Amino acid sequence: MKAERGNLLLVLPALATFAALFACPFLYFFAISFFSMKSYRMNFTPTLANYLHILENNAGTLAFTLALAAVIASLATVLGLIYAYAMRFRFQRQAEALLLIAVLTLFGGYLMKIYAWKTILGTQGVLNLGLVGLGLTDQPLAVLLYSPAAVAITLVNFLLPMAILPIYSSLRGIPDIEIEAARDLGASPLQQLRDVILPRAAPGLISAFALCFLISAGDYVTPALVGGTTTTMGSLIAPQFGSFFNWPLGAAMSFVMLTLGVAAIFSCTAAVRLAGQLLR
Amino acid sequence: MNEPLLEARQLSKSYGEVVAVRPLDLVVESGDFCAILGPSGCGKTTLLRMIGGFVPPSSGQLLINGHDVTRVPPERRPSNMVFQGYGLFPHMNVRENIGYGLRLARVKSSERNRRVAEMLDLVEIGPLADRMINALSGGQQQRVALARALVMRPQILLLDEPLAALDLKLRASMQEELRRLHRDIGGTFLFVTHDQGEAMALANRIAVMRDGRIEQQGTPEEVYLRPANAFVATFLGEANQFAGHRVAGRITLDAGPAFANVGKDGPVTVIVRHENMCLHPAEEPGTIALTATVTDRVFLGTHTRWQLRGSHGGDIRVQVPGIDPKTTLTPGAEVRVGWRLGHEHVLDLA
Numbered sequence: 077m078k079a080e081r082g083n084l085l086l087v088l089p090a091l092a093t094f095a096a097l098f099a100c101p102f103l104y105f106f107a108i109s110f111f112s113m114k115s116y117r118m119n120f121t122p123t124l125a126n127y128l129h130i131l132e133n134n135a136g137t138l139a140f141t142l143a144l145a146a147v148i149a150s151l152a153t154v155l156g157l158i159y160a161y162a163m164r165f166r167f168q169r170q171a172e173a174l175l176l177i178a179v180l181t182l183f184g185g186y187l188m189k190i191y192a193w194k195t196i197l198g199t200q201g202v203l204n205l206g207l208v209g210l211g212l213t214d215q216p217l218a219v220l221l222y223s224p225a226a227v228a229i230t231l232v233n234f235l236l237p238m239a240i241l242p243i244y245s246s247l248r249g250i251p252d253i254e255i256e257a258a259r260d261l262g263a264s265p266l267q268q269l270r271d272v273i274l275p276r277a278a279p280g281l282i283s284a285f286a287l288c289f290l291i292s293a294g295d296y297v298t299p300a301l302v303g304g305t306t307t308t309m310g311s312l313i314a315p316q317f318g319s320f321f322n323w324p325l326g327a328a329m330s331f332v333m334l335t336l337g338v339a340a341i342f343s344c345t346a347a348v349r350l351a352g353q354l355l356r
Numbered sequence: 357m358n359e360p361l362l363e364a365r366q367l368s369k370s371y372g373e374v375v376a377v378r379p380l381d382l383v384v385e386s387g388d389f390c391a392i393l394g395p396s397g398c399g400k401t402t403l404l405r406m407i408g409g410f411v412p413p414s415s416g417q418l419l420i421n422g423h424d425v426t427r428v429p430p431e432r433r434p435s436n437m438v439f440q441g442y443g444l445f446p447h448m449n450v451r452e453n454i455g456y457g458l459r460l461a462r463v464k465s466s467e468r469n470r471r472v473a474e475m476l477d478l479v480e481i482g483p484l485a486d487r488m489i490n491a492l493s494g495g496q497q498q499r500v501a502l503a504r505a506l507v508m509r510p511q512i513l514l515l516d517e518p519l520a521a522l523d524l525k526l527r528a529s530m531q532e533e534l535r536r537l538h539r540d541i542g543g544t545f546l547f548v549t550h551d552q553g554e555a556m557a558l559a560n561r562i563a564v565m566r567d568g569r570i571e572q573q574g575t576p577e578e579v580y581l582r583p584a585n586a587f588v589a590t591f592l593g594e595a596n597q598f599a600g601h602r603v604a605g606r607i608t609l610d611a612g613p614a615f616a617n618v619g620k621d622g623p624v625t626v627i628v629r630h631e632n633m634c635l636h637p638a639e640e641p642g643t644i645a646l647t648a649t650v651t652d653r654v655f656l657g658t659h660t661r662w663q664l665r666g667s668h669g670g671d672i673r674v675q676v677p678g679i680d681p682k683t684t685l686t687p688g689a690e691v692r693v694g695w696r697l698g699h700e701h702v703l704d705l706a
Contacts, residue, residue, distance in 0.1 A: 256430070259410075260409075
């Protein structure tokens with residue numbers, strides 16, 4: 077009994093913080109998503125109007141946001157896998173340095189990366205000047221910046237370390253002799269990857285993908301700064317809590333995003349598991 | 357004469373300044389059960405890994421069935437390895453682990469299932485076929501690892517300290533198991549061990565290694581009864597060493613006694629196994645006897661080990677079966693100790 081009380085005491089601070097800063101607001105916003113606004117006042121009559129509104133007007137944006145997030149998360153996961161693979165299997169001696177480099181980029185603030193990509197991709201940016209200088213194009217390409225691609229590039233750059241870390245830690249859990257055993261039984265490098273490394277790294281890959289997916293699906297700053305006319309759910313939700321002052325609609329949008337995002341991750345995980353079973 | 361199944365010619369491995377394996381020759385004949393025996397750090401595992409293809413040799417040549425495989429990667433060598441720690445795939449069940457190599461070799465699934473089932477029977481783990489690896493005990497994992505390598509029908513099976521992870525009882529039963537497998541399959545096995553008992557129990561040929569060198573190769577009887585040097589003598593079994601000199605066909609021990617022994621003049625070491633020594637030897641021609649003081653007595657069940665100090669200053673150990681009820685010596689007592697001539701093995705030092 078005493079030990080149990082001690083254990084409770086240990087988790088209490090975290091639990092209290094979680095309840096106060098996450099669970100309570102979460103429940104509050106879930107509740108108001110069923111209310112409505114009338115002349116800047118909350119109308120407490122329960123209604124599904126907000127959800128219907130989203131279904132009618134924002135289905136396209138929702139799909140686009142999830143698709144963009146999926147592309148970004150896939151790119152970050154694949155690049156993260158390549159980097160982590162190199163650290164674990166090709167440059168073991170330099171692994172610590174490579175890890176440090178990956179983690180250091182996390183210190184280079186989020187906004188700073190966005191502005192860096194603005195200067196790289198802009199019409200006066202390094203890339204365009206280079207392309208023009210090489211005579212590959214007559215005039216700077218405007219589409220480089222202010223496009224979904226710019227959003228993807230910026231977010232992949234930002235998310236890469238968060239993809240690398242879980243993947244690397246799962247790759248580190250694979251003992252060398254398992255790979256040697258696969259080689260001994262005749263596995264080519266590609267077969268070692270398919271049959272041993274990827275199945276063993278699956279938990280890391282899934283958490284890398286989930287993390288990147290959720291962050292990019294919810295992001296609204298990057299599209300606003302480098303996305304041009306690119307509209308994501310984030311860029312619709314943010315003003316509901318600001319200029320439009322329609323918290324109920326904003327809350328409803330948030331819950332739709334959250335539900336779909338979590339559903340997407342769960343189905344993704346299930347699909348990976350199924351693919352693993354079928355590949356055997 | 358047939359060419360050997362496996363032949364290493366001046367094979368060596370250095371890591372920078374550190375020499376793991378000095379250039380050495382090793383021959384394994386088809387059907388052999390060969391042990392590479394040595395203390396830890398002697399280079400035996402490096403040698404085995406070179407043979408398996410996991411460590412590129414610094415120099416020399418490796419031939420399997422007359423083909424040079426020195427630069428052939430492990431995935432294309434006709435050898436298979438049972439790793440220390442097994443290296444089983446935890447994301448596959450027992451059946452999938454065993455069938456993995458056959459699947460890579462694109463063996464038809466009907467044939468594959470048949471061969472996997474045959475292996476499951478051979479190593480007696482049929483009922484565990486659908487278990488995951490983490491649900492198996494150490495001994496069961498050992499069997500899966502063996503089956504996974506044997507199902508490939510390797511021309512030579514390599515085993516890296518195959519029984520080191522098992523407890524004493526299980527090790528003894530797996531030793532019998534390995535002997536049976538070797539007999540039933542008629543394959544060629546090469547294994548690495550630091551345990552001389554295991555090497556003696558399993559192998560029909562032993563290569564004793566020290567400091568990256570093979571000190572002696574031969575049958576267990578040869579290396580045990582006619583060790584090439586004092587290291588081999590003491591590493592395989594336990595032996596007393598007596599310093600002496602041979603002059604004109606007669607060896608005189610520093611401890612006193614002398615006996616006839618043909619050979620060239622010079623310093624010698626006379627080696628006598630603990631079990632060939634006796635207390636209170638008959639004082640007659642054909643027997644060597646020395647005076648010693650008892651320092652300790654250790655009862656070990658099947659035998660008793662007497663620890664003595666010779667009057668010449670050296671330690672002497674005597675192993676006698678069971679307990680000798682007639683011998684009631686206590687530490688400090690003086691005793692005559694010796695052996696019957698013919699039980700000694702003489703090493704020329706010069």
